[in-house]
Amino acid sequence: MRNKSIVREIGKKLEEANNILITSHIRPDWDAVGSVLGLGLALQENGKKVQMVLADRLPEKFQYLPGSEQIKTPDSNDYDLSIVLDCSDFLRVGDALQEEQPDVNIDHHITNLKFARLNLVEPRSAATSMMLTECFPFWGLDISQPVATALMSGILGDTLGFRTSNTSPKVLRLCASLMEKGANLAKLYEFILIQNSFEAANYWGMGLQKIQRNGKIVWTTLTLEDRKKALYPGNDDADLINILSAINHYEIAIVFIEQKTGRIKVSWRAKPGWNVAKVALKFGGGGHPAAAGAEIAGTLEEVQQQVLQMTNELLTSENYSSYN
Ligand SMILES: [Mn+2]
Numbered sequence: 269m270r271n272k273s274i275v276r277e278i279g280k281k282l283e284e285a286n287n288i289l290i291t292s293h294i295r296p297d298w299d300a301v302g303s304v305l306g307l308g309l310a311l312q313e314n315g316k317k318v319q320m321v322l323a324d325r326l327p328e329k330f331q332y333l334p335g336s337e338q339i340k341t342p343d344s345n346d347y348d349l350s351i352v353l354d355c356s357d358f359l360r361v362g363d364a365l366q367e368e369q370p371d372v373n374i375d376h377h378i379t380n381l382k383f384a385r386l387n388l389v390e391p392r393s394a395a396t397s398m399m400l401t402e403c404f405p406f407w408g409l410d411i412s413q414p415v416a417t418a419l420m421s422g423i424l425g426d427t428l429g430f431r432t433s434n435t436s437p438k439v440l441r442l443c444a445s446l447m448e449k450g451a452n453l454a455k456l457y458e459f460i461l462i463q464n465s466f467e468a469a470n471y472w473g474m475g476l477q478k479i480q481r482n483g484k485i486v487w488t489t490l491t492l493e494d495r496k497k498a499l500y501p502g503n504d505d506a507d508l509i510n511i512l513s514a515i516n517h518y519e520i521a522i523v524f525i526e527q528k529t530g531r532i533k534v535s536w537r538a539k540p541g542w543n544v545a546k547v548a549l550k551f552g553g554g555g556h557p558a559a560a561g562a563e564i565a566g567t568l569e570e571v572q573q574q575v576l577q578m579t580n581e582l583l584t585s586e587n588y589s590s591y592n
Pocket residue numbers: 299300354376394395396426
């Protein structure tokens with residue numbers, strides 16, 4: 269933690285507050301849910317009233333985490349401290365918060381806009397759940413088994429199972445301490461990173477049949493028709509991007525996912541050394557150097573053309589990202 273004084277200030281706020289609202293971004297991932305649950309449960313165990321709120325209904329897979337039944341969609345909120353976790357842009361909170369400026373933002377996205385009154389932002393940190401694991405001793409919060417499970421899930425999710433280039437010795441030490449507190453690494457790893465549904469595998473097949481390459485980029489598309497044929501229930505790529513980014517000799521992988529809204533969801537993955545968040549940001553998205561996303565208006569053909577062009581520009585104009 270490099271911002272010790274902000275960590276202390278946030279600790280003071282937590283101590284003073286009695287009714288705390290914790291939220292994260294729309295389309296939550298494991299770090300969003302893991303950090304909300306990790307902090308929420310730890311504060312509850314310390315006698316605080318905590319509301320855990322997400323704008324989107326919690327996808328089924330997260331029910332695996334103890335305490336997840338407490339996460340609810342927004343209603344008339346009454347609270348005296350608001351905390352936004354793992355969220356770089358206040359817009360991504362959706363309608364989980366009605367106020368103009370939240371009290372606290374804790375996040376690790378390089379694209380963070382520091383929109384709260386107190387911002388603890390560490391772009392070098394591998395996950396918001398990791399930042400919380402580091403902060404808890406300063407805030408006098410113990411880590412129970414459910415809290416350790418939530419935090420470990422967030423770290424596993426964002427490091428893709430300790431594979432991203434920001435997986436430092438510190439990440440592994442913190443995870444070892446979470447194991448000592450009762451987080452079951454093998455079980456969480458299998459559930460979060462390995463297991464997937466038959467429908468997802470079928471959907472991958474549709475995308476894999478269409479893979480294309482040009483220069484250092486490999487990409488594919490998933491249409492609404494593909495989704496329907498595969499009976500895949502989500503509106504995402506079912507993590508097909510992980511398979512594309514495993515193809516050797518290509519620096520950047522992209523998946524274009526057609527949405528019912530007439531927009532195209534774009535997911536980028538880059539080998540170490542490239543910062544695809546820069547391209548995502550140009551399209552109104554965001555993310556991390558190695559993994560970023562955006563949702564762009566236009567047809568599949570139009571968006572493909574624009575995104576491939578911009579991504580190619582990144583590959584030709586930049587040799588090394590200082591954040592990797
Ligand atoms: Mn995160």
